[in-house]
Amino acid sequence: MKKCSYFSKDLIFLMLAVVLSFFSWRSLVRPGYFPMHDDMQAMRVLQLNKCLRDGQIPCRWVPDMGYGYGYPQFNYYSPLPYYVMEGFHLLGFSILDSVKIGFILSFLLSAVTMFFLGKSLWGNWGGLVSSVFYTYAPYRAMDVYNRGAAGELWSLVFFPLIFWAIYKIFKEERRIYLVWLAVAAGGLLLAHNISSMIFLPFVACWSLLLLFIYKKWSVVPKLLLAAVWGIGLAAFFVLPMIFERKFVHTETLLMGYFNYLAHFVSWRQLFFSTHWGYSSSILGPNDDVSFSLGLLHWLLTPLAVILAFWKRKDRKSLLIILFLFGGGLLATFMTHLRSSFIWNNLSVLAWLQFPWRFLVITIFLFSLLAGGVIKFASQKKALLSLPLIFLVIFLNAGFFRPARWYDLTDQEKFSGELWEKQLTISIFDYLPIFAKMPPDKKAPEEPIFIEGKGEVISYQKGTSWQKGEIEISEKATLRLPFFYFPGWEVYVDDQKTDFSYDNFLGLVTFSLSEGKHQIYARLNDTPIRKTSNIVSTISILALFSFPFWQLKLKNVED
Numbered sequence: 406m407k408k409c410s411y412f413s414k415d416l417i418f419l420m421l422a423v424v425l426s427f428f429s430w431r432s433l434v435r436p437g438y439f440p441m442h443d444d445m446q447a448m449r450v451l452q453l454n455k456c457l458r459d460g461q462i463p464c465r466w467v468p469d470m471g472y473g474y475g476y477p478q479f480n481y482y483s484p485l486p487y488y489v490m491e492g493f494h495l496l497g498f499s500i501l502d503s504v505k506i507g508f509i510l511s512f513l514l515s516a517v518t519m520f521f522l523g524k525s526l527w528g529n530w531g532g533l534v535s536s537v538f539y540t541y542a543p544y545r546a547m548d549v550y551n552r553g554a555a556g557e558l559w560s561l562v563f564f565p566l567i568f569w570a571i572y573k574i575f576k577e578e579r580r581i582y583l584v585w586l587a588v589a590a591g592g593l594l595l596a597h598n599i600s601s602m603i604f605l606p607f608v609a610c611w612s613l614l615l616l617f618i619y620k621k622w623s624v625v626p627k628l629l630l631a632a633v634w635g636i637g638l639a640a641f642f643v644l645p646m647i648f649e650r651k652f653v654h655t656e657t658l659l660m661g662y663f664n665y666l667a668h669f670v671s672w673r674q675l676f677f678s679t680h681w682g683y684s685s686s687i688l689g690p691n692d693d694v695s696f697s698l699g700l701l702h703w704l705l706t707p708l709a710v711i712l713a714f715w716k717r718k719d720r721k722s723l724l725i726i727l728f729l730f731g732g733g734l735l736a737t738f739m740t741h742l743r744s745s746f747i748w749n750n751l752s753v754l755a756w757l758q759f760p761w762r763f764l765v766i767t768i769f770l771f772s773l774l775a776g777g778v779i780k781f782a783s784q785k786k787a788l789l790s791l792p793l794i795f796l797v798i799f800l801n802a803g804f805f806r807p808a809r810w811y812d813l814t815d816q817e818k819f820s821g822e823l824w825e826k827q828l829t830i831s832i833f834d835y836l837p838i839f840a841k842m843p844p845d846k847k848a849p850e851e852p853i854f855i856e857g858k859g860e861v862i863s864y865q866k867g868t869s870w871q872k873g874e875i876e877i878s879e880k881a882t883l884r885l886p887f888f889y890f891p892g893w894e895v896y897v898d899d900q901k902t903d904f905s906y907d908n909f910l911g912l913v914t915f916s917l918s919e920g921k922h923q924i925y926a927r928l929n930d931t932p933i934r935k936t937s938n939i940v941s942t943i944s945i946l947a948l949f950s951f952p953f954w955q956l957k958l959k960n961v962e963d
Contacts, residue, residue, distance in 0.1 A: 418524070418532065426512050426537075429541060430512045430805070432550070433509055434509075436812065437501075438811055440811070442552045443554060444553060445827065446487075446507075448830075452464070452468065452478070452868075463642070464868070466478075468867070472848060473848030474910070477649075477653065477835060480835075481645075481653060483594075483595055483642070486507055490503040493506045500815050519539040521569050525569060526776070526777070527779055530790040531777065531786075532776060533794070534779050534794060536776075538699075538701070538775040538797055539772035541699075541801040541805075542771075542772060543699050544695075544698075544768050545561070547695060557762070559596035560593055563590075564769045567593065567604075568608075570582050571611060575624050580955055583631045588635070588638070590635025591636070594635065594642070598646065600765055604766060607736075607766060617724075634944060637940050637947075638948065640944065641937045645934050648933045658758065659756070665759065669761075672741065676698060698767060699797070702797075706730055709775070710730050713726040725777075729774040732770045737764075739760060748760065829843070839911030840909075840911035840912075841911070850886070852886065857877065859881045860875070860878075877917045880918055880919060881916070882916050885913045885914075885926055886912070891931050896924070896927075
């Protein structure tokens, strides 16, 4: 991004965007923790922490989930927010505090990225208005303080960054913006794969619009290069997620409560309801939770369109505003039952589970559009911007607080009944397909004898490995306490051995002869995981080497 000199006007506005976000996250700056629908944020950080300390990089198999049998959560669940949170934990913060810092950082960074995008289109005051509206969209309050949707929150950091980078590539064609686009695309894929999927069509349309405005066909290969680079950065996660999806139960993600047909929202909920609650989405329009777009958010959008037509000599701004308005309306329409014909004909949309997830697109486009009003304010930009900023904070800041707050420590969170509950939450979501059903009791700490006699002399569990010493007094069949998943291998006395997993829970089972044996089991990478790791490594090396080949290209051009 363009550097801001100290005390420059740009820097002052940027600092204002950050400071004005304070009321959205101030409730998080205190000891303790709060309840949320997806109350697994801290557990995921703990599991990732165990992986990294154990040398399992990238983390794929989490050891404690699945009732202690482990499962491949981070092979399928977008990991970026948890790597960020884990970074703060490694700096010395508790896990609970690290989760809260992760939430706060998503607010701060999205305020910054939206400011840069808004500033590029509307100027400093317009960028500031867009940033503040983006921060205080009611749906974001629900995402943090009700749902605890870390992935969706972090996707909101990358939406503006992607639009900004594409805009800059068309306008200036500098190589640095290719890097920003690649980083943003990779970041979005790693932050929330569902948001990535629904955002892609809007990115494509944004690119086509700018191509129409600037008529720069030479930019198209550069955009494709950045997109491929971004996919490469995220390949270690994206490729296994796609090609190994068949190895886990996914049917429960689309059934019953998670059927999209049960979660459309009404026009009243979107535009007119002032109700705020902390419950869950239910069938029908009586959810005890808000899906409001925000009064000022939707009131300003038609005003921006009217002003754009009034100042229609600015053709570029008019086209951009019409695109943002139309895109926002389309995203909003996708949350309503009348869009069901689209959902029914695009089966991939079923993976969204909740149609109201499209509100992440709506609040992005409408917040950006709000700053467009300032574009046409002539010399009175501050006079119009300041009341709008005050009003949106005044009207919406009260939503940004949790329903309850508990004095809770890491030790309490990860012990007793709370710990037992976290071992089994959403257990079917990433359960390997080889297990017919989830276990009904916790995994044993050591192998069990199915047949024969013997003794477990010692046994250790890592995150993606287990080993021990077993003494067999009578030929035995041993069952290890983890689910089979492609990549697991078992060694007996340093020799690879065959095993089966055709039992109800899909647990690794094999025979041992009489005598004392050293056994070792490890989850190794499959070919697709190895390939994806290599692709990501090359992409990351290319990213860090960019300054060097940028300098080399510059010297050649000179």
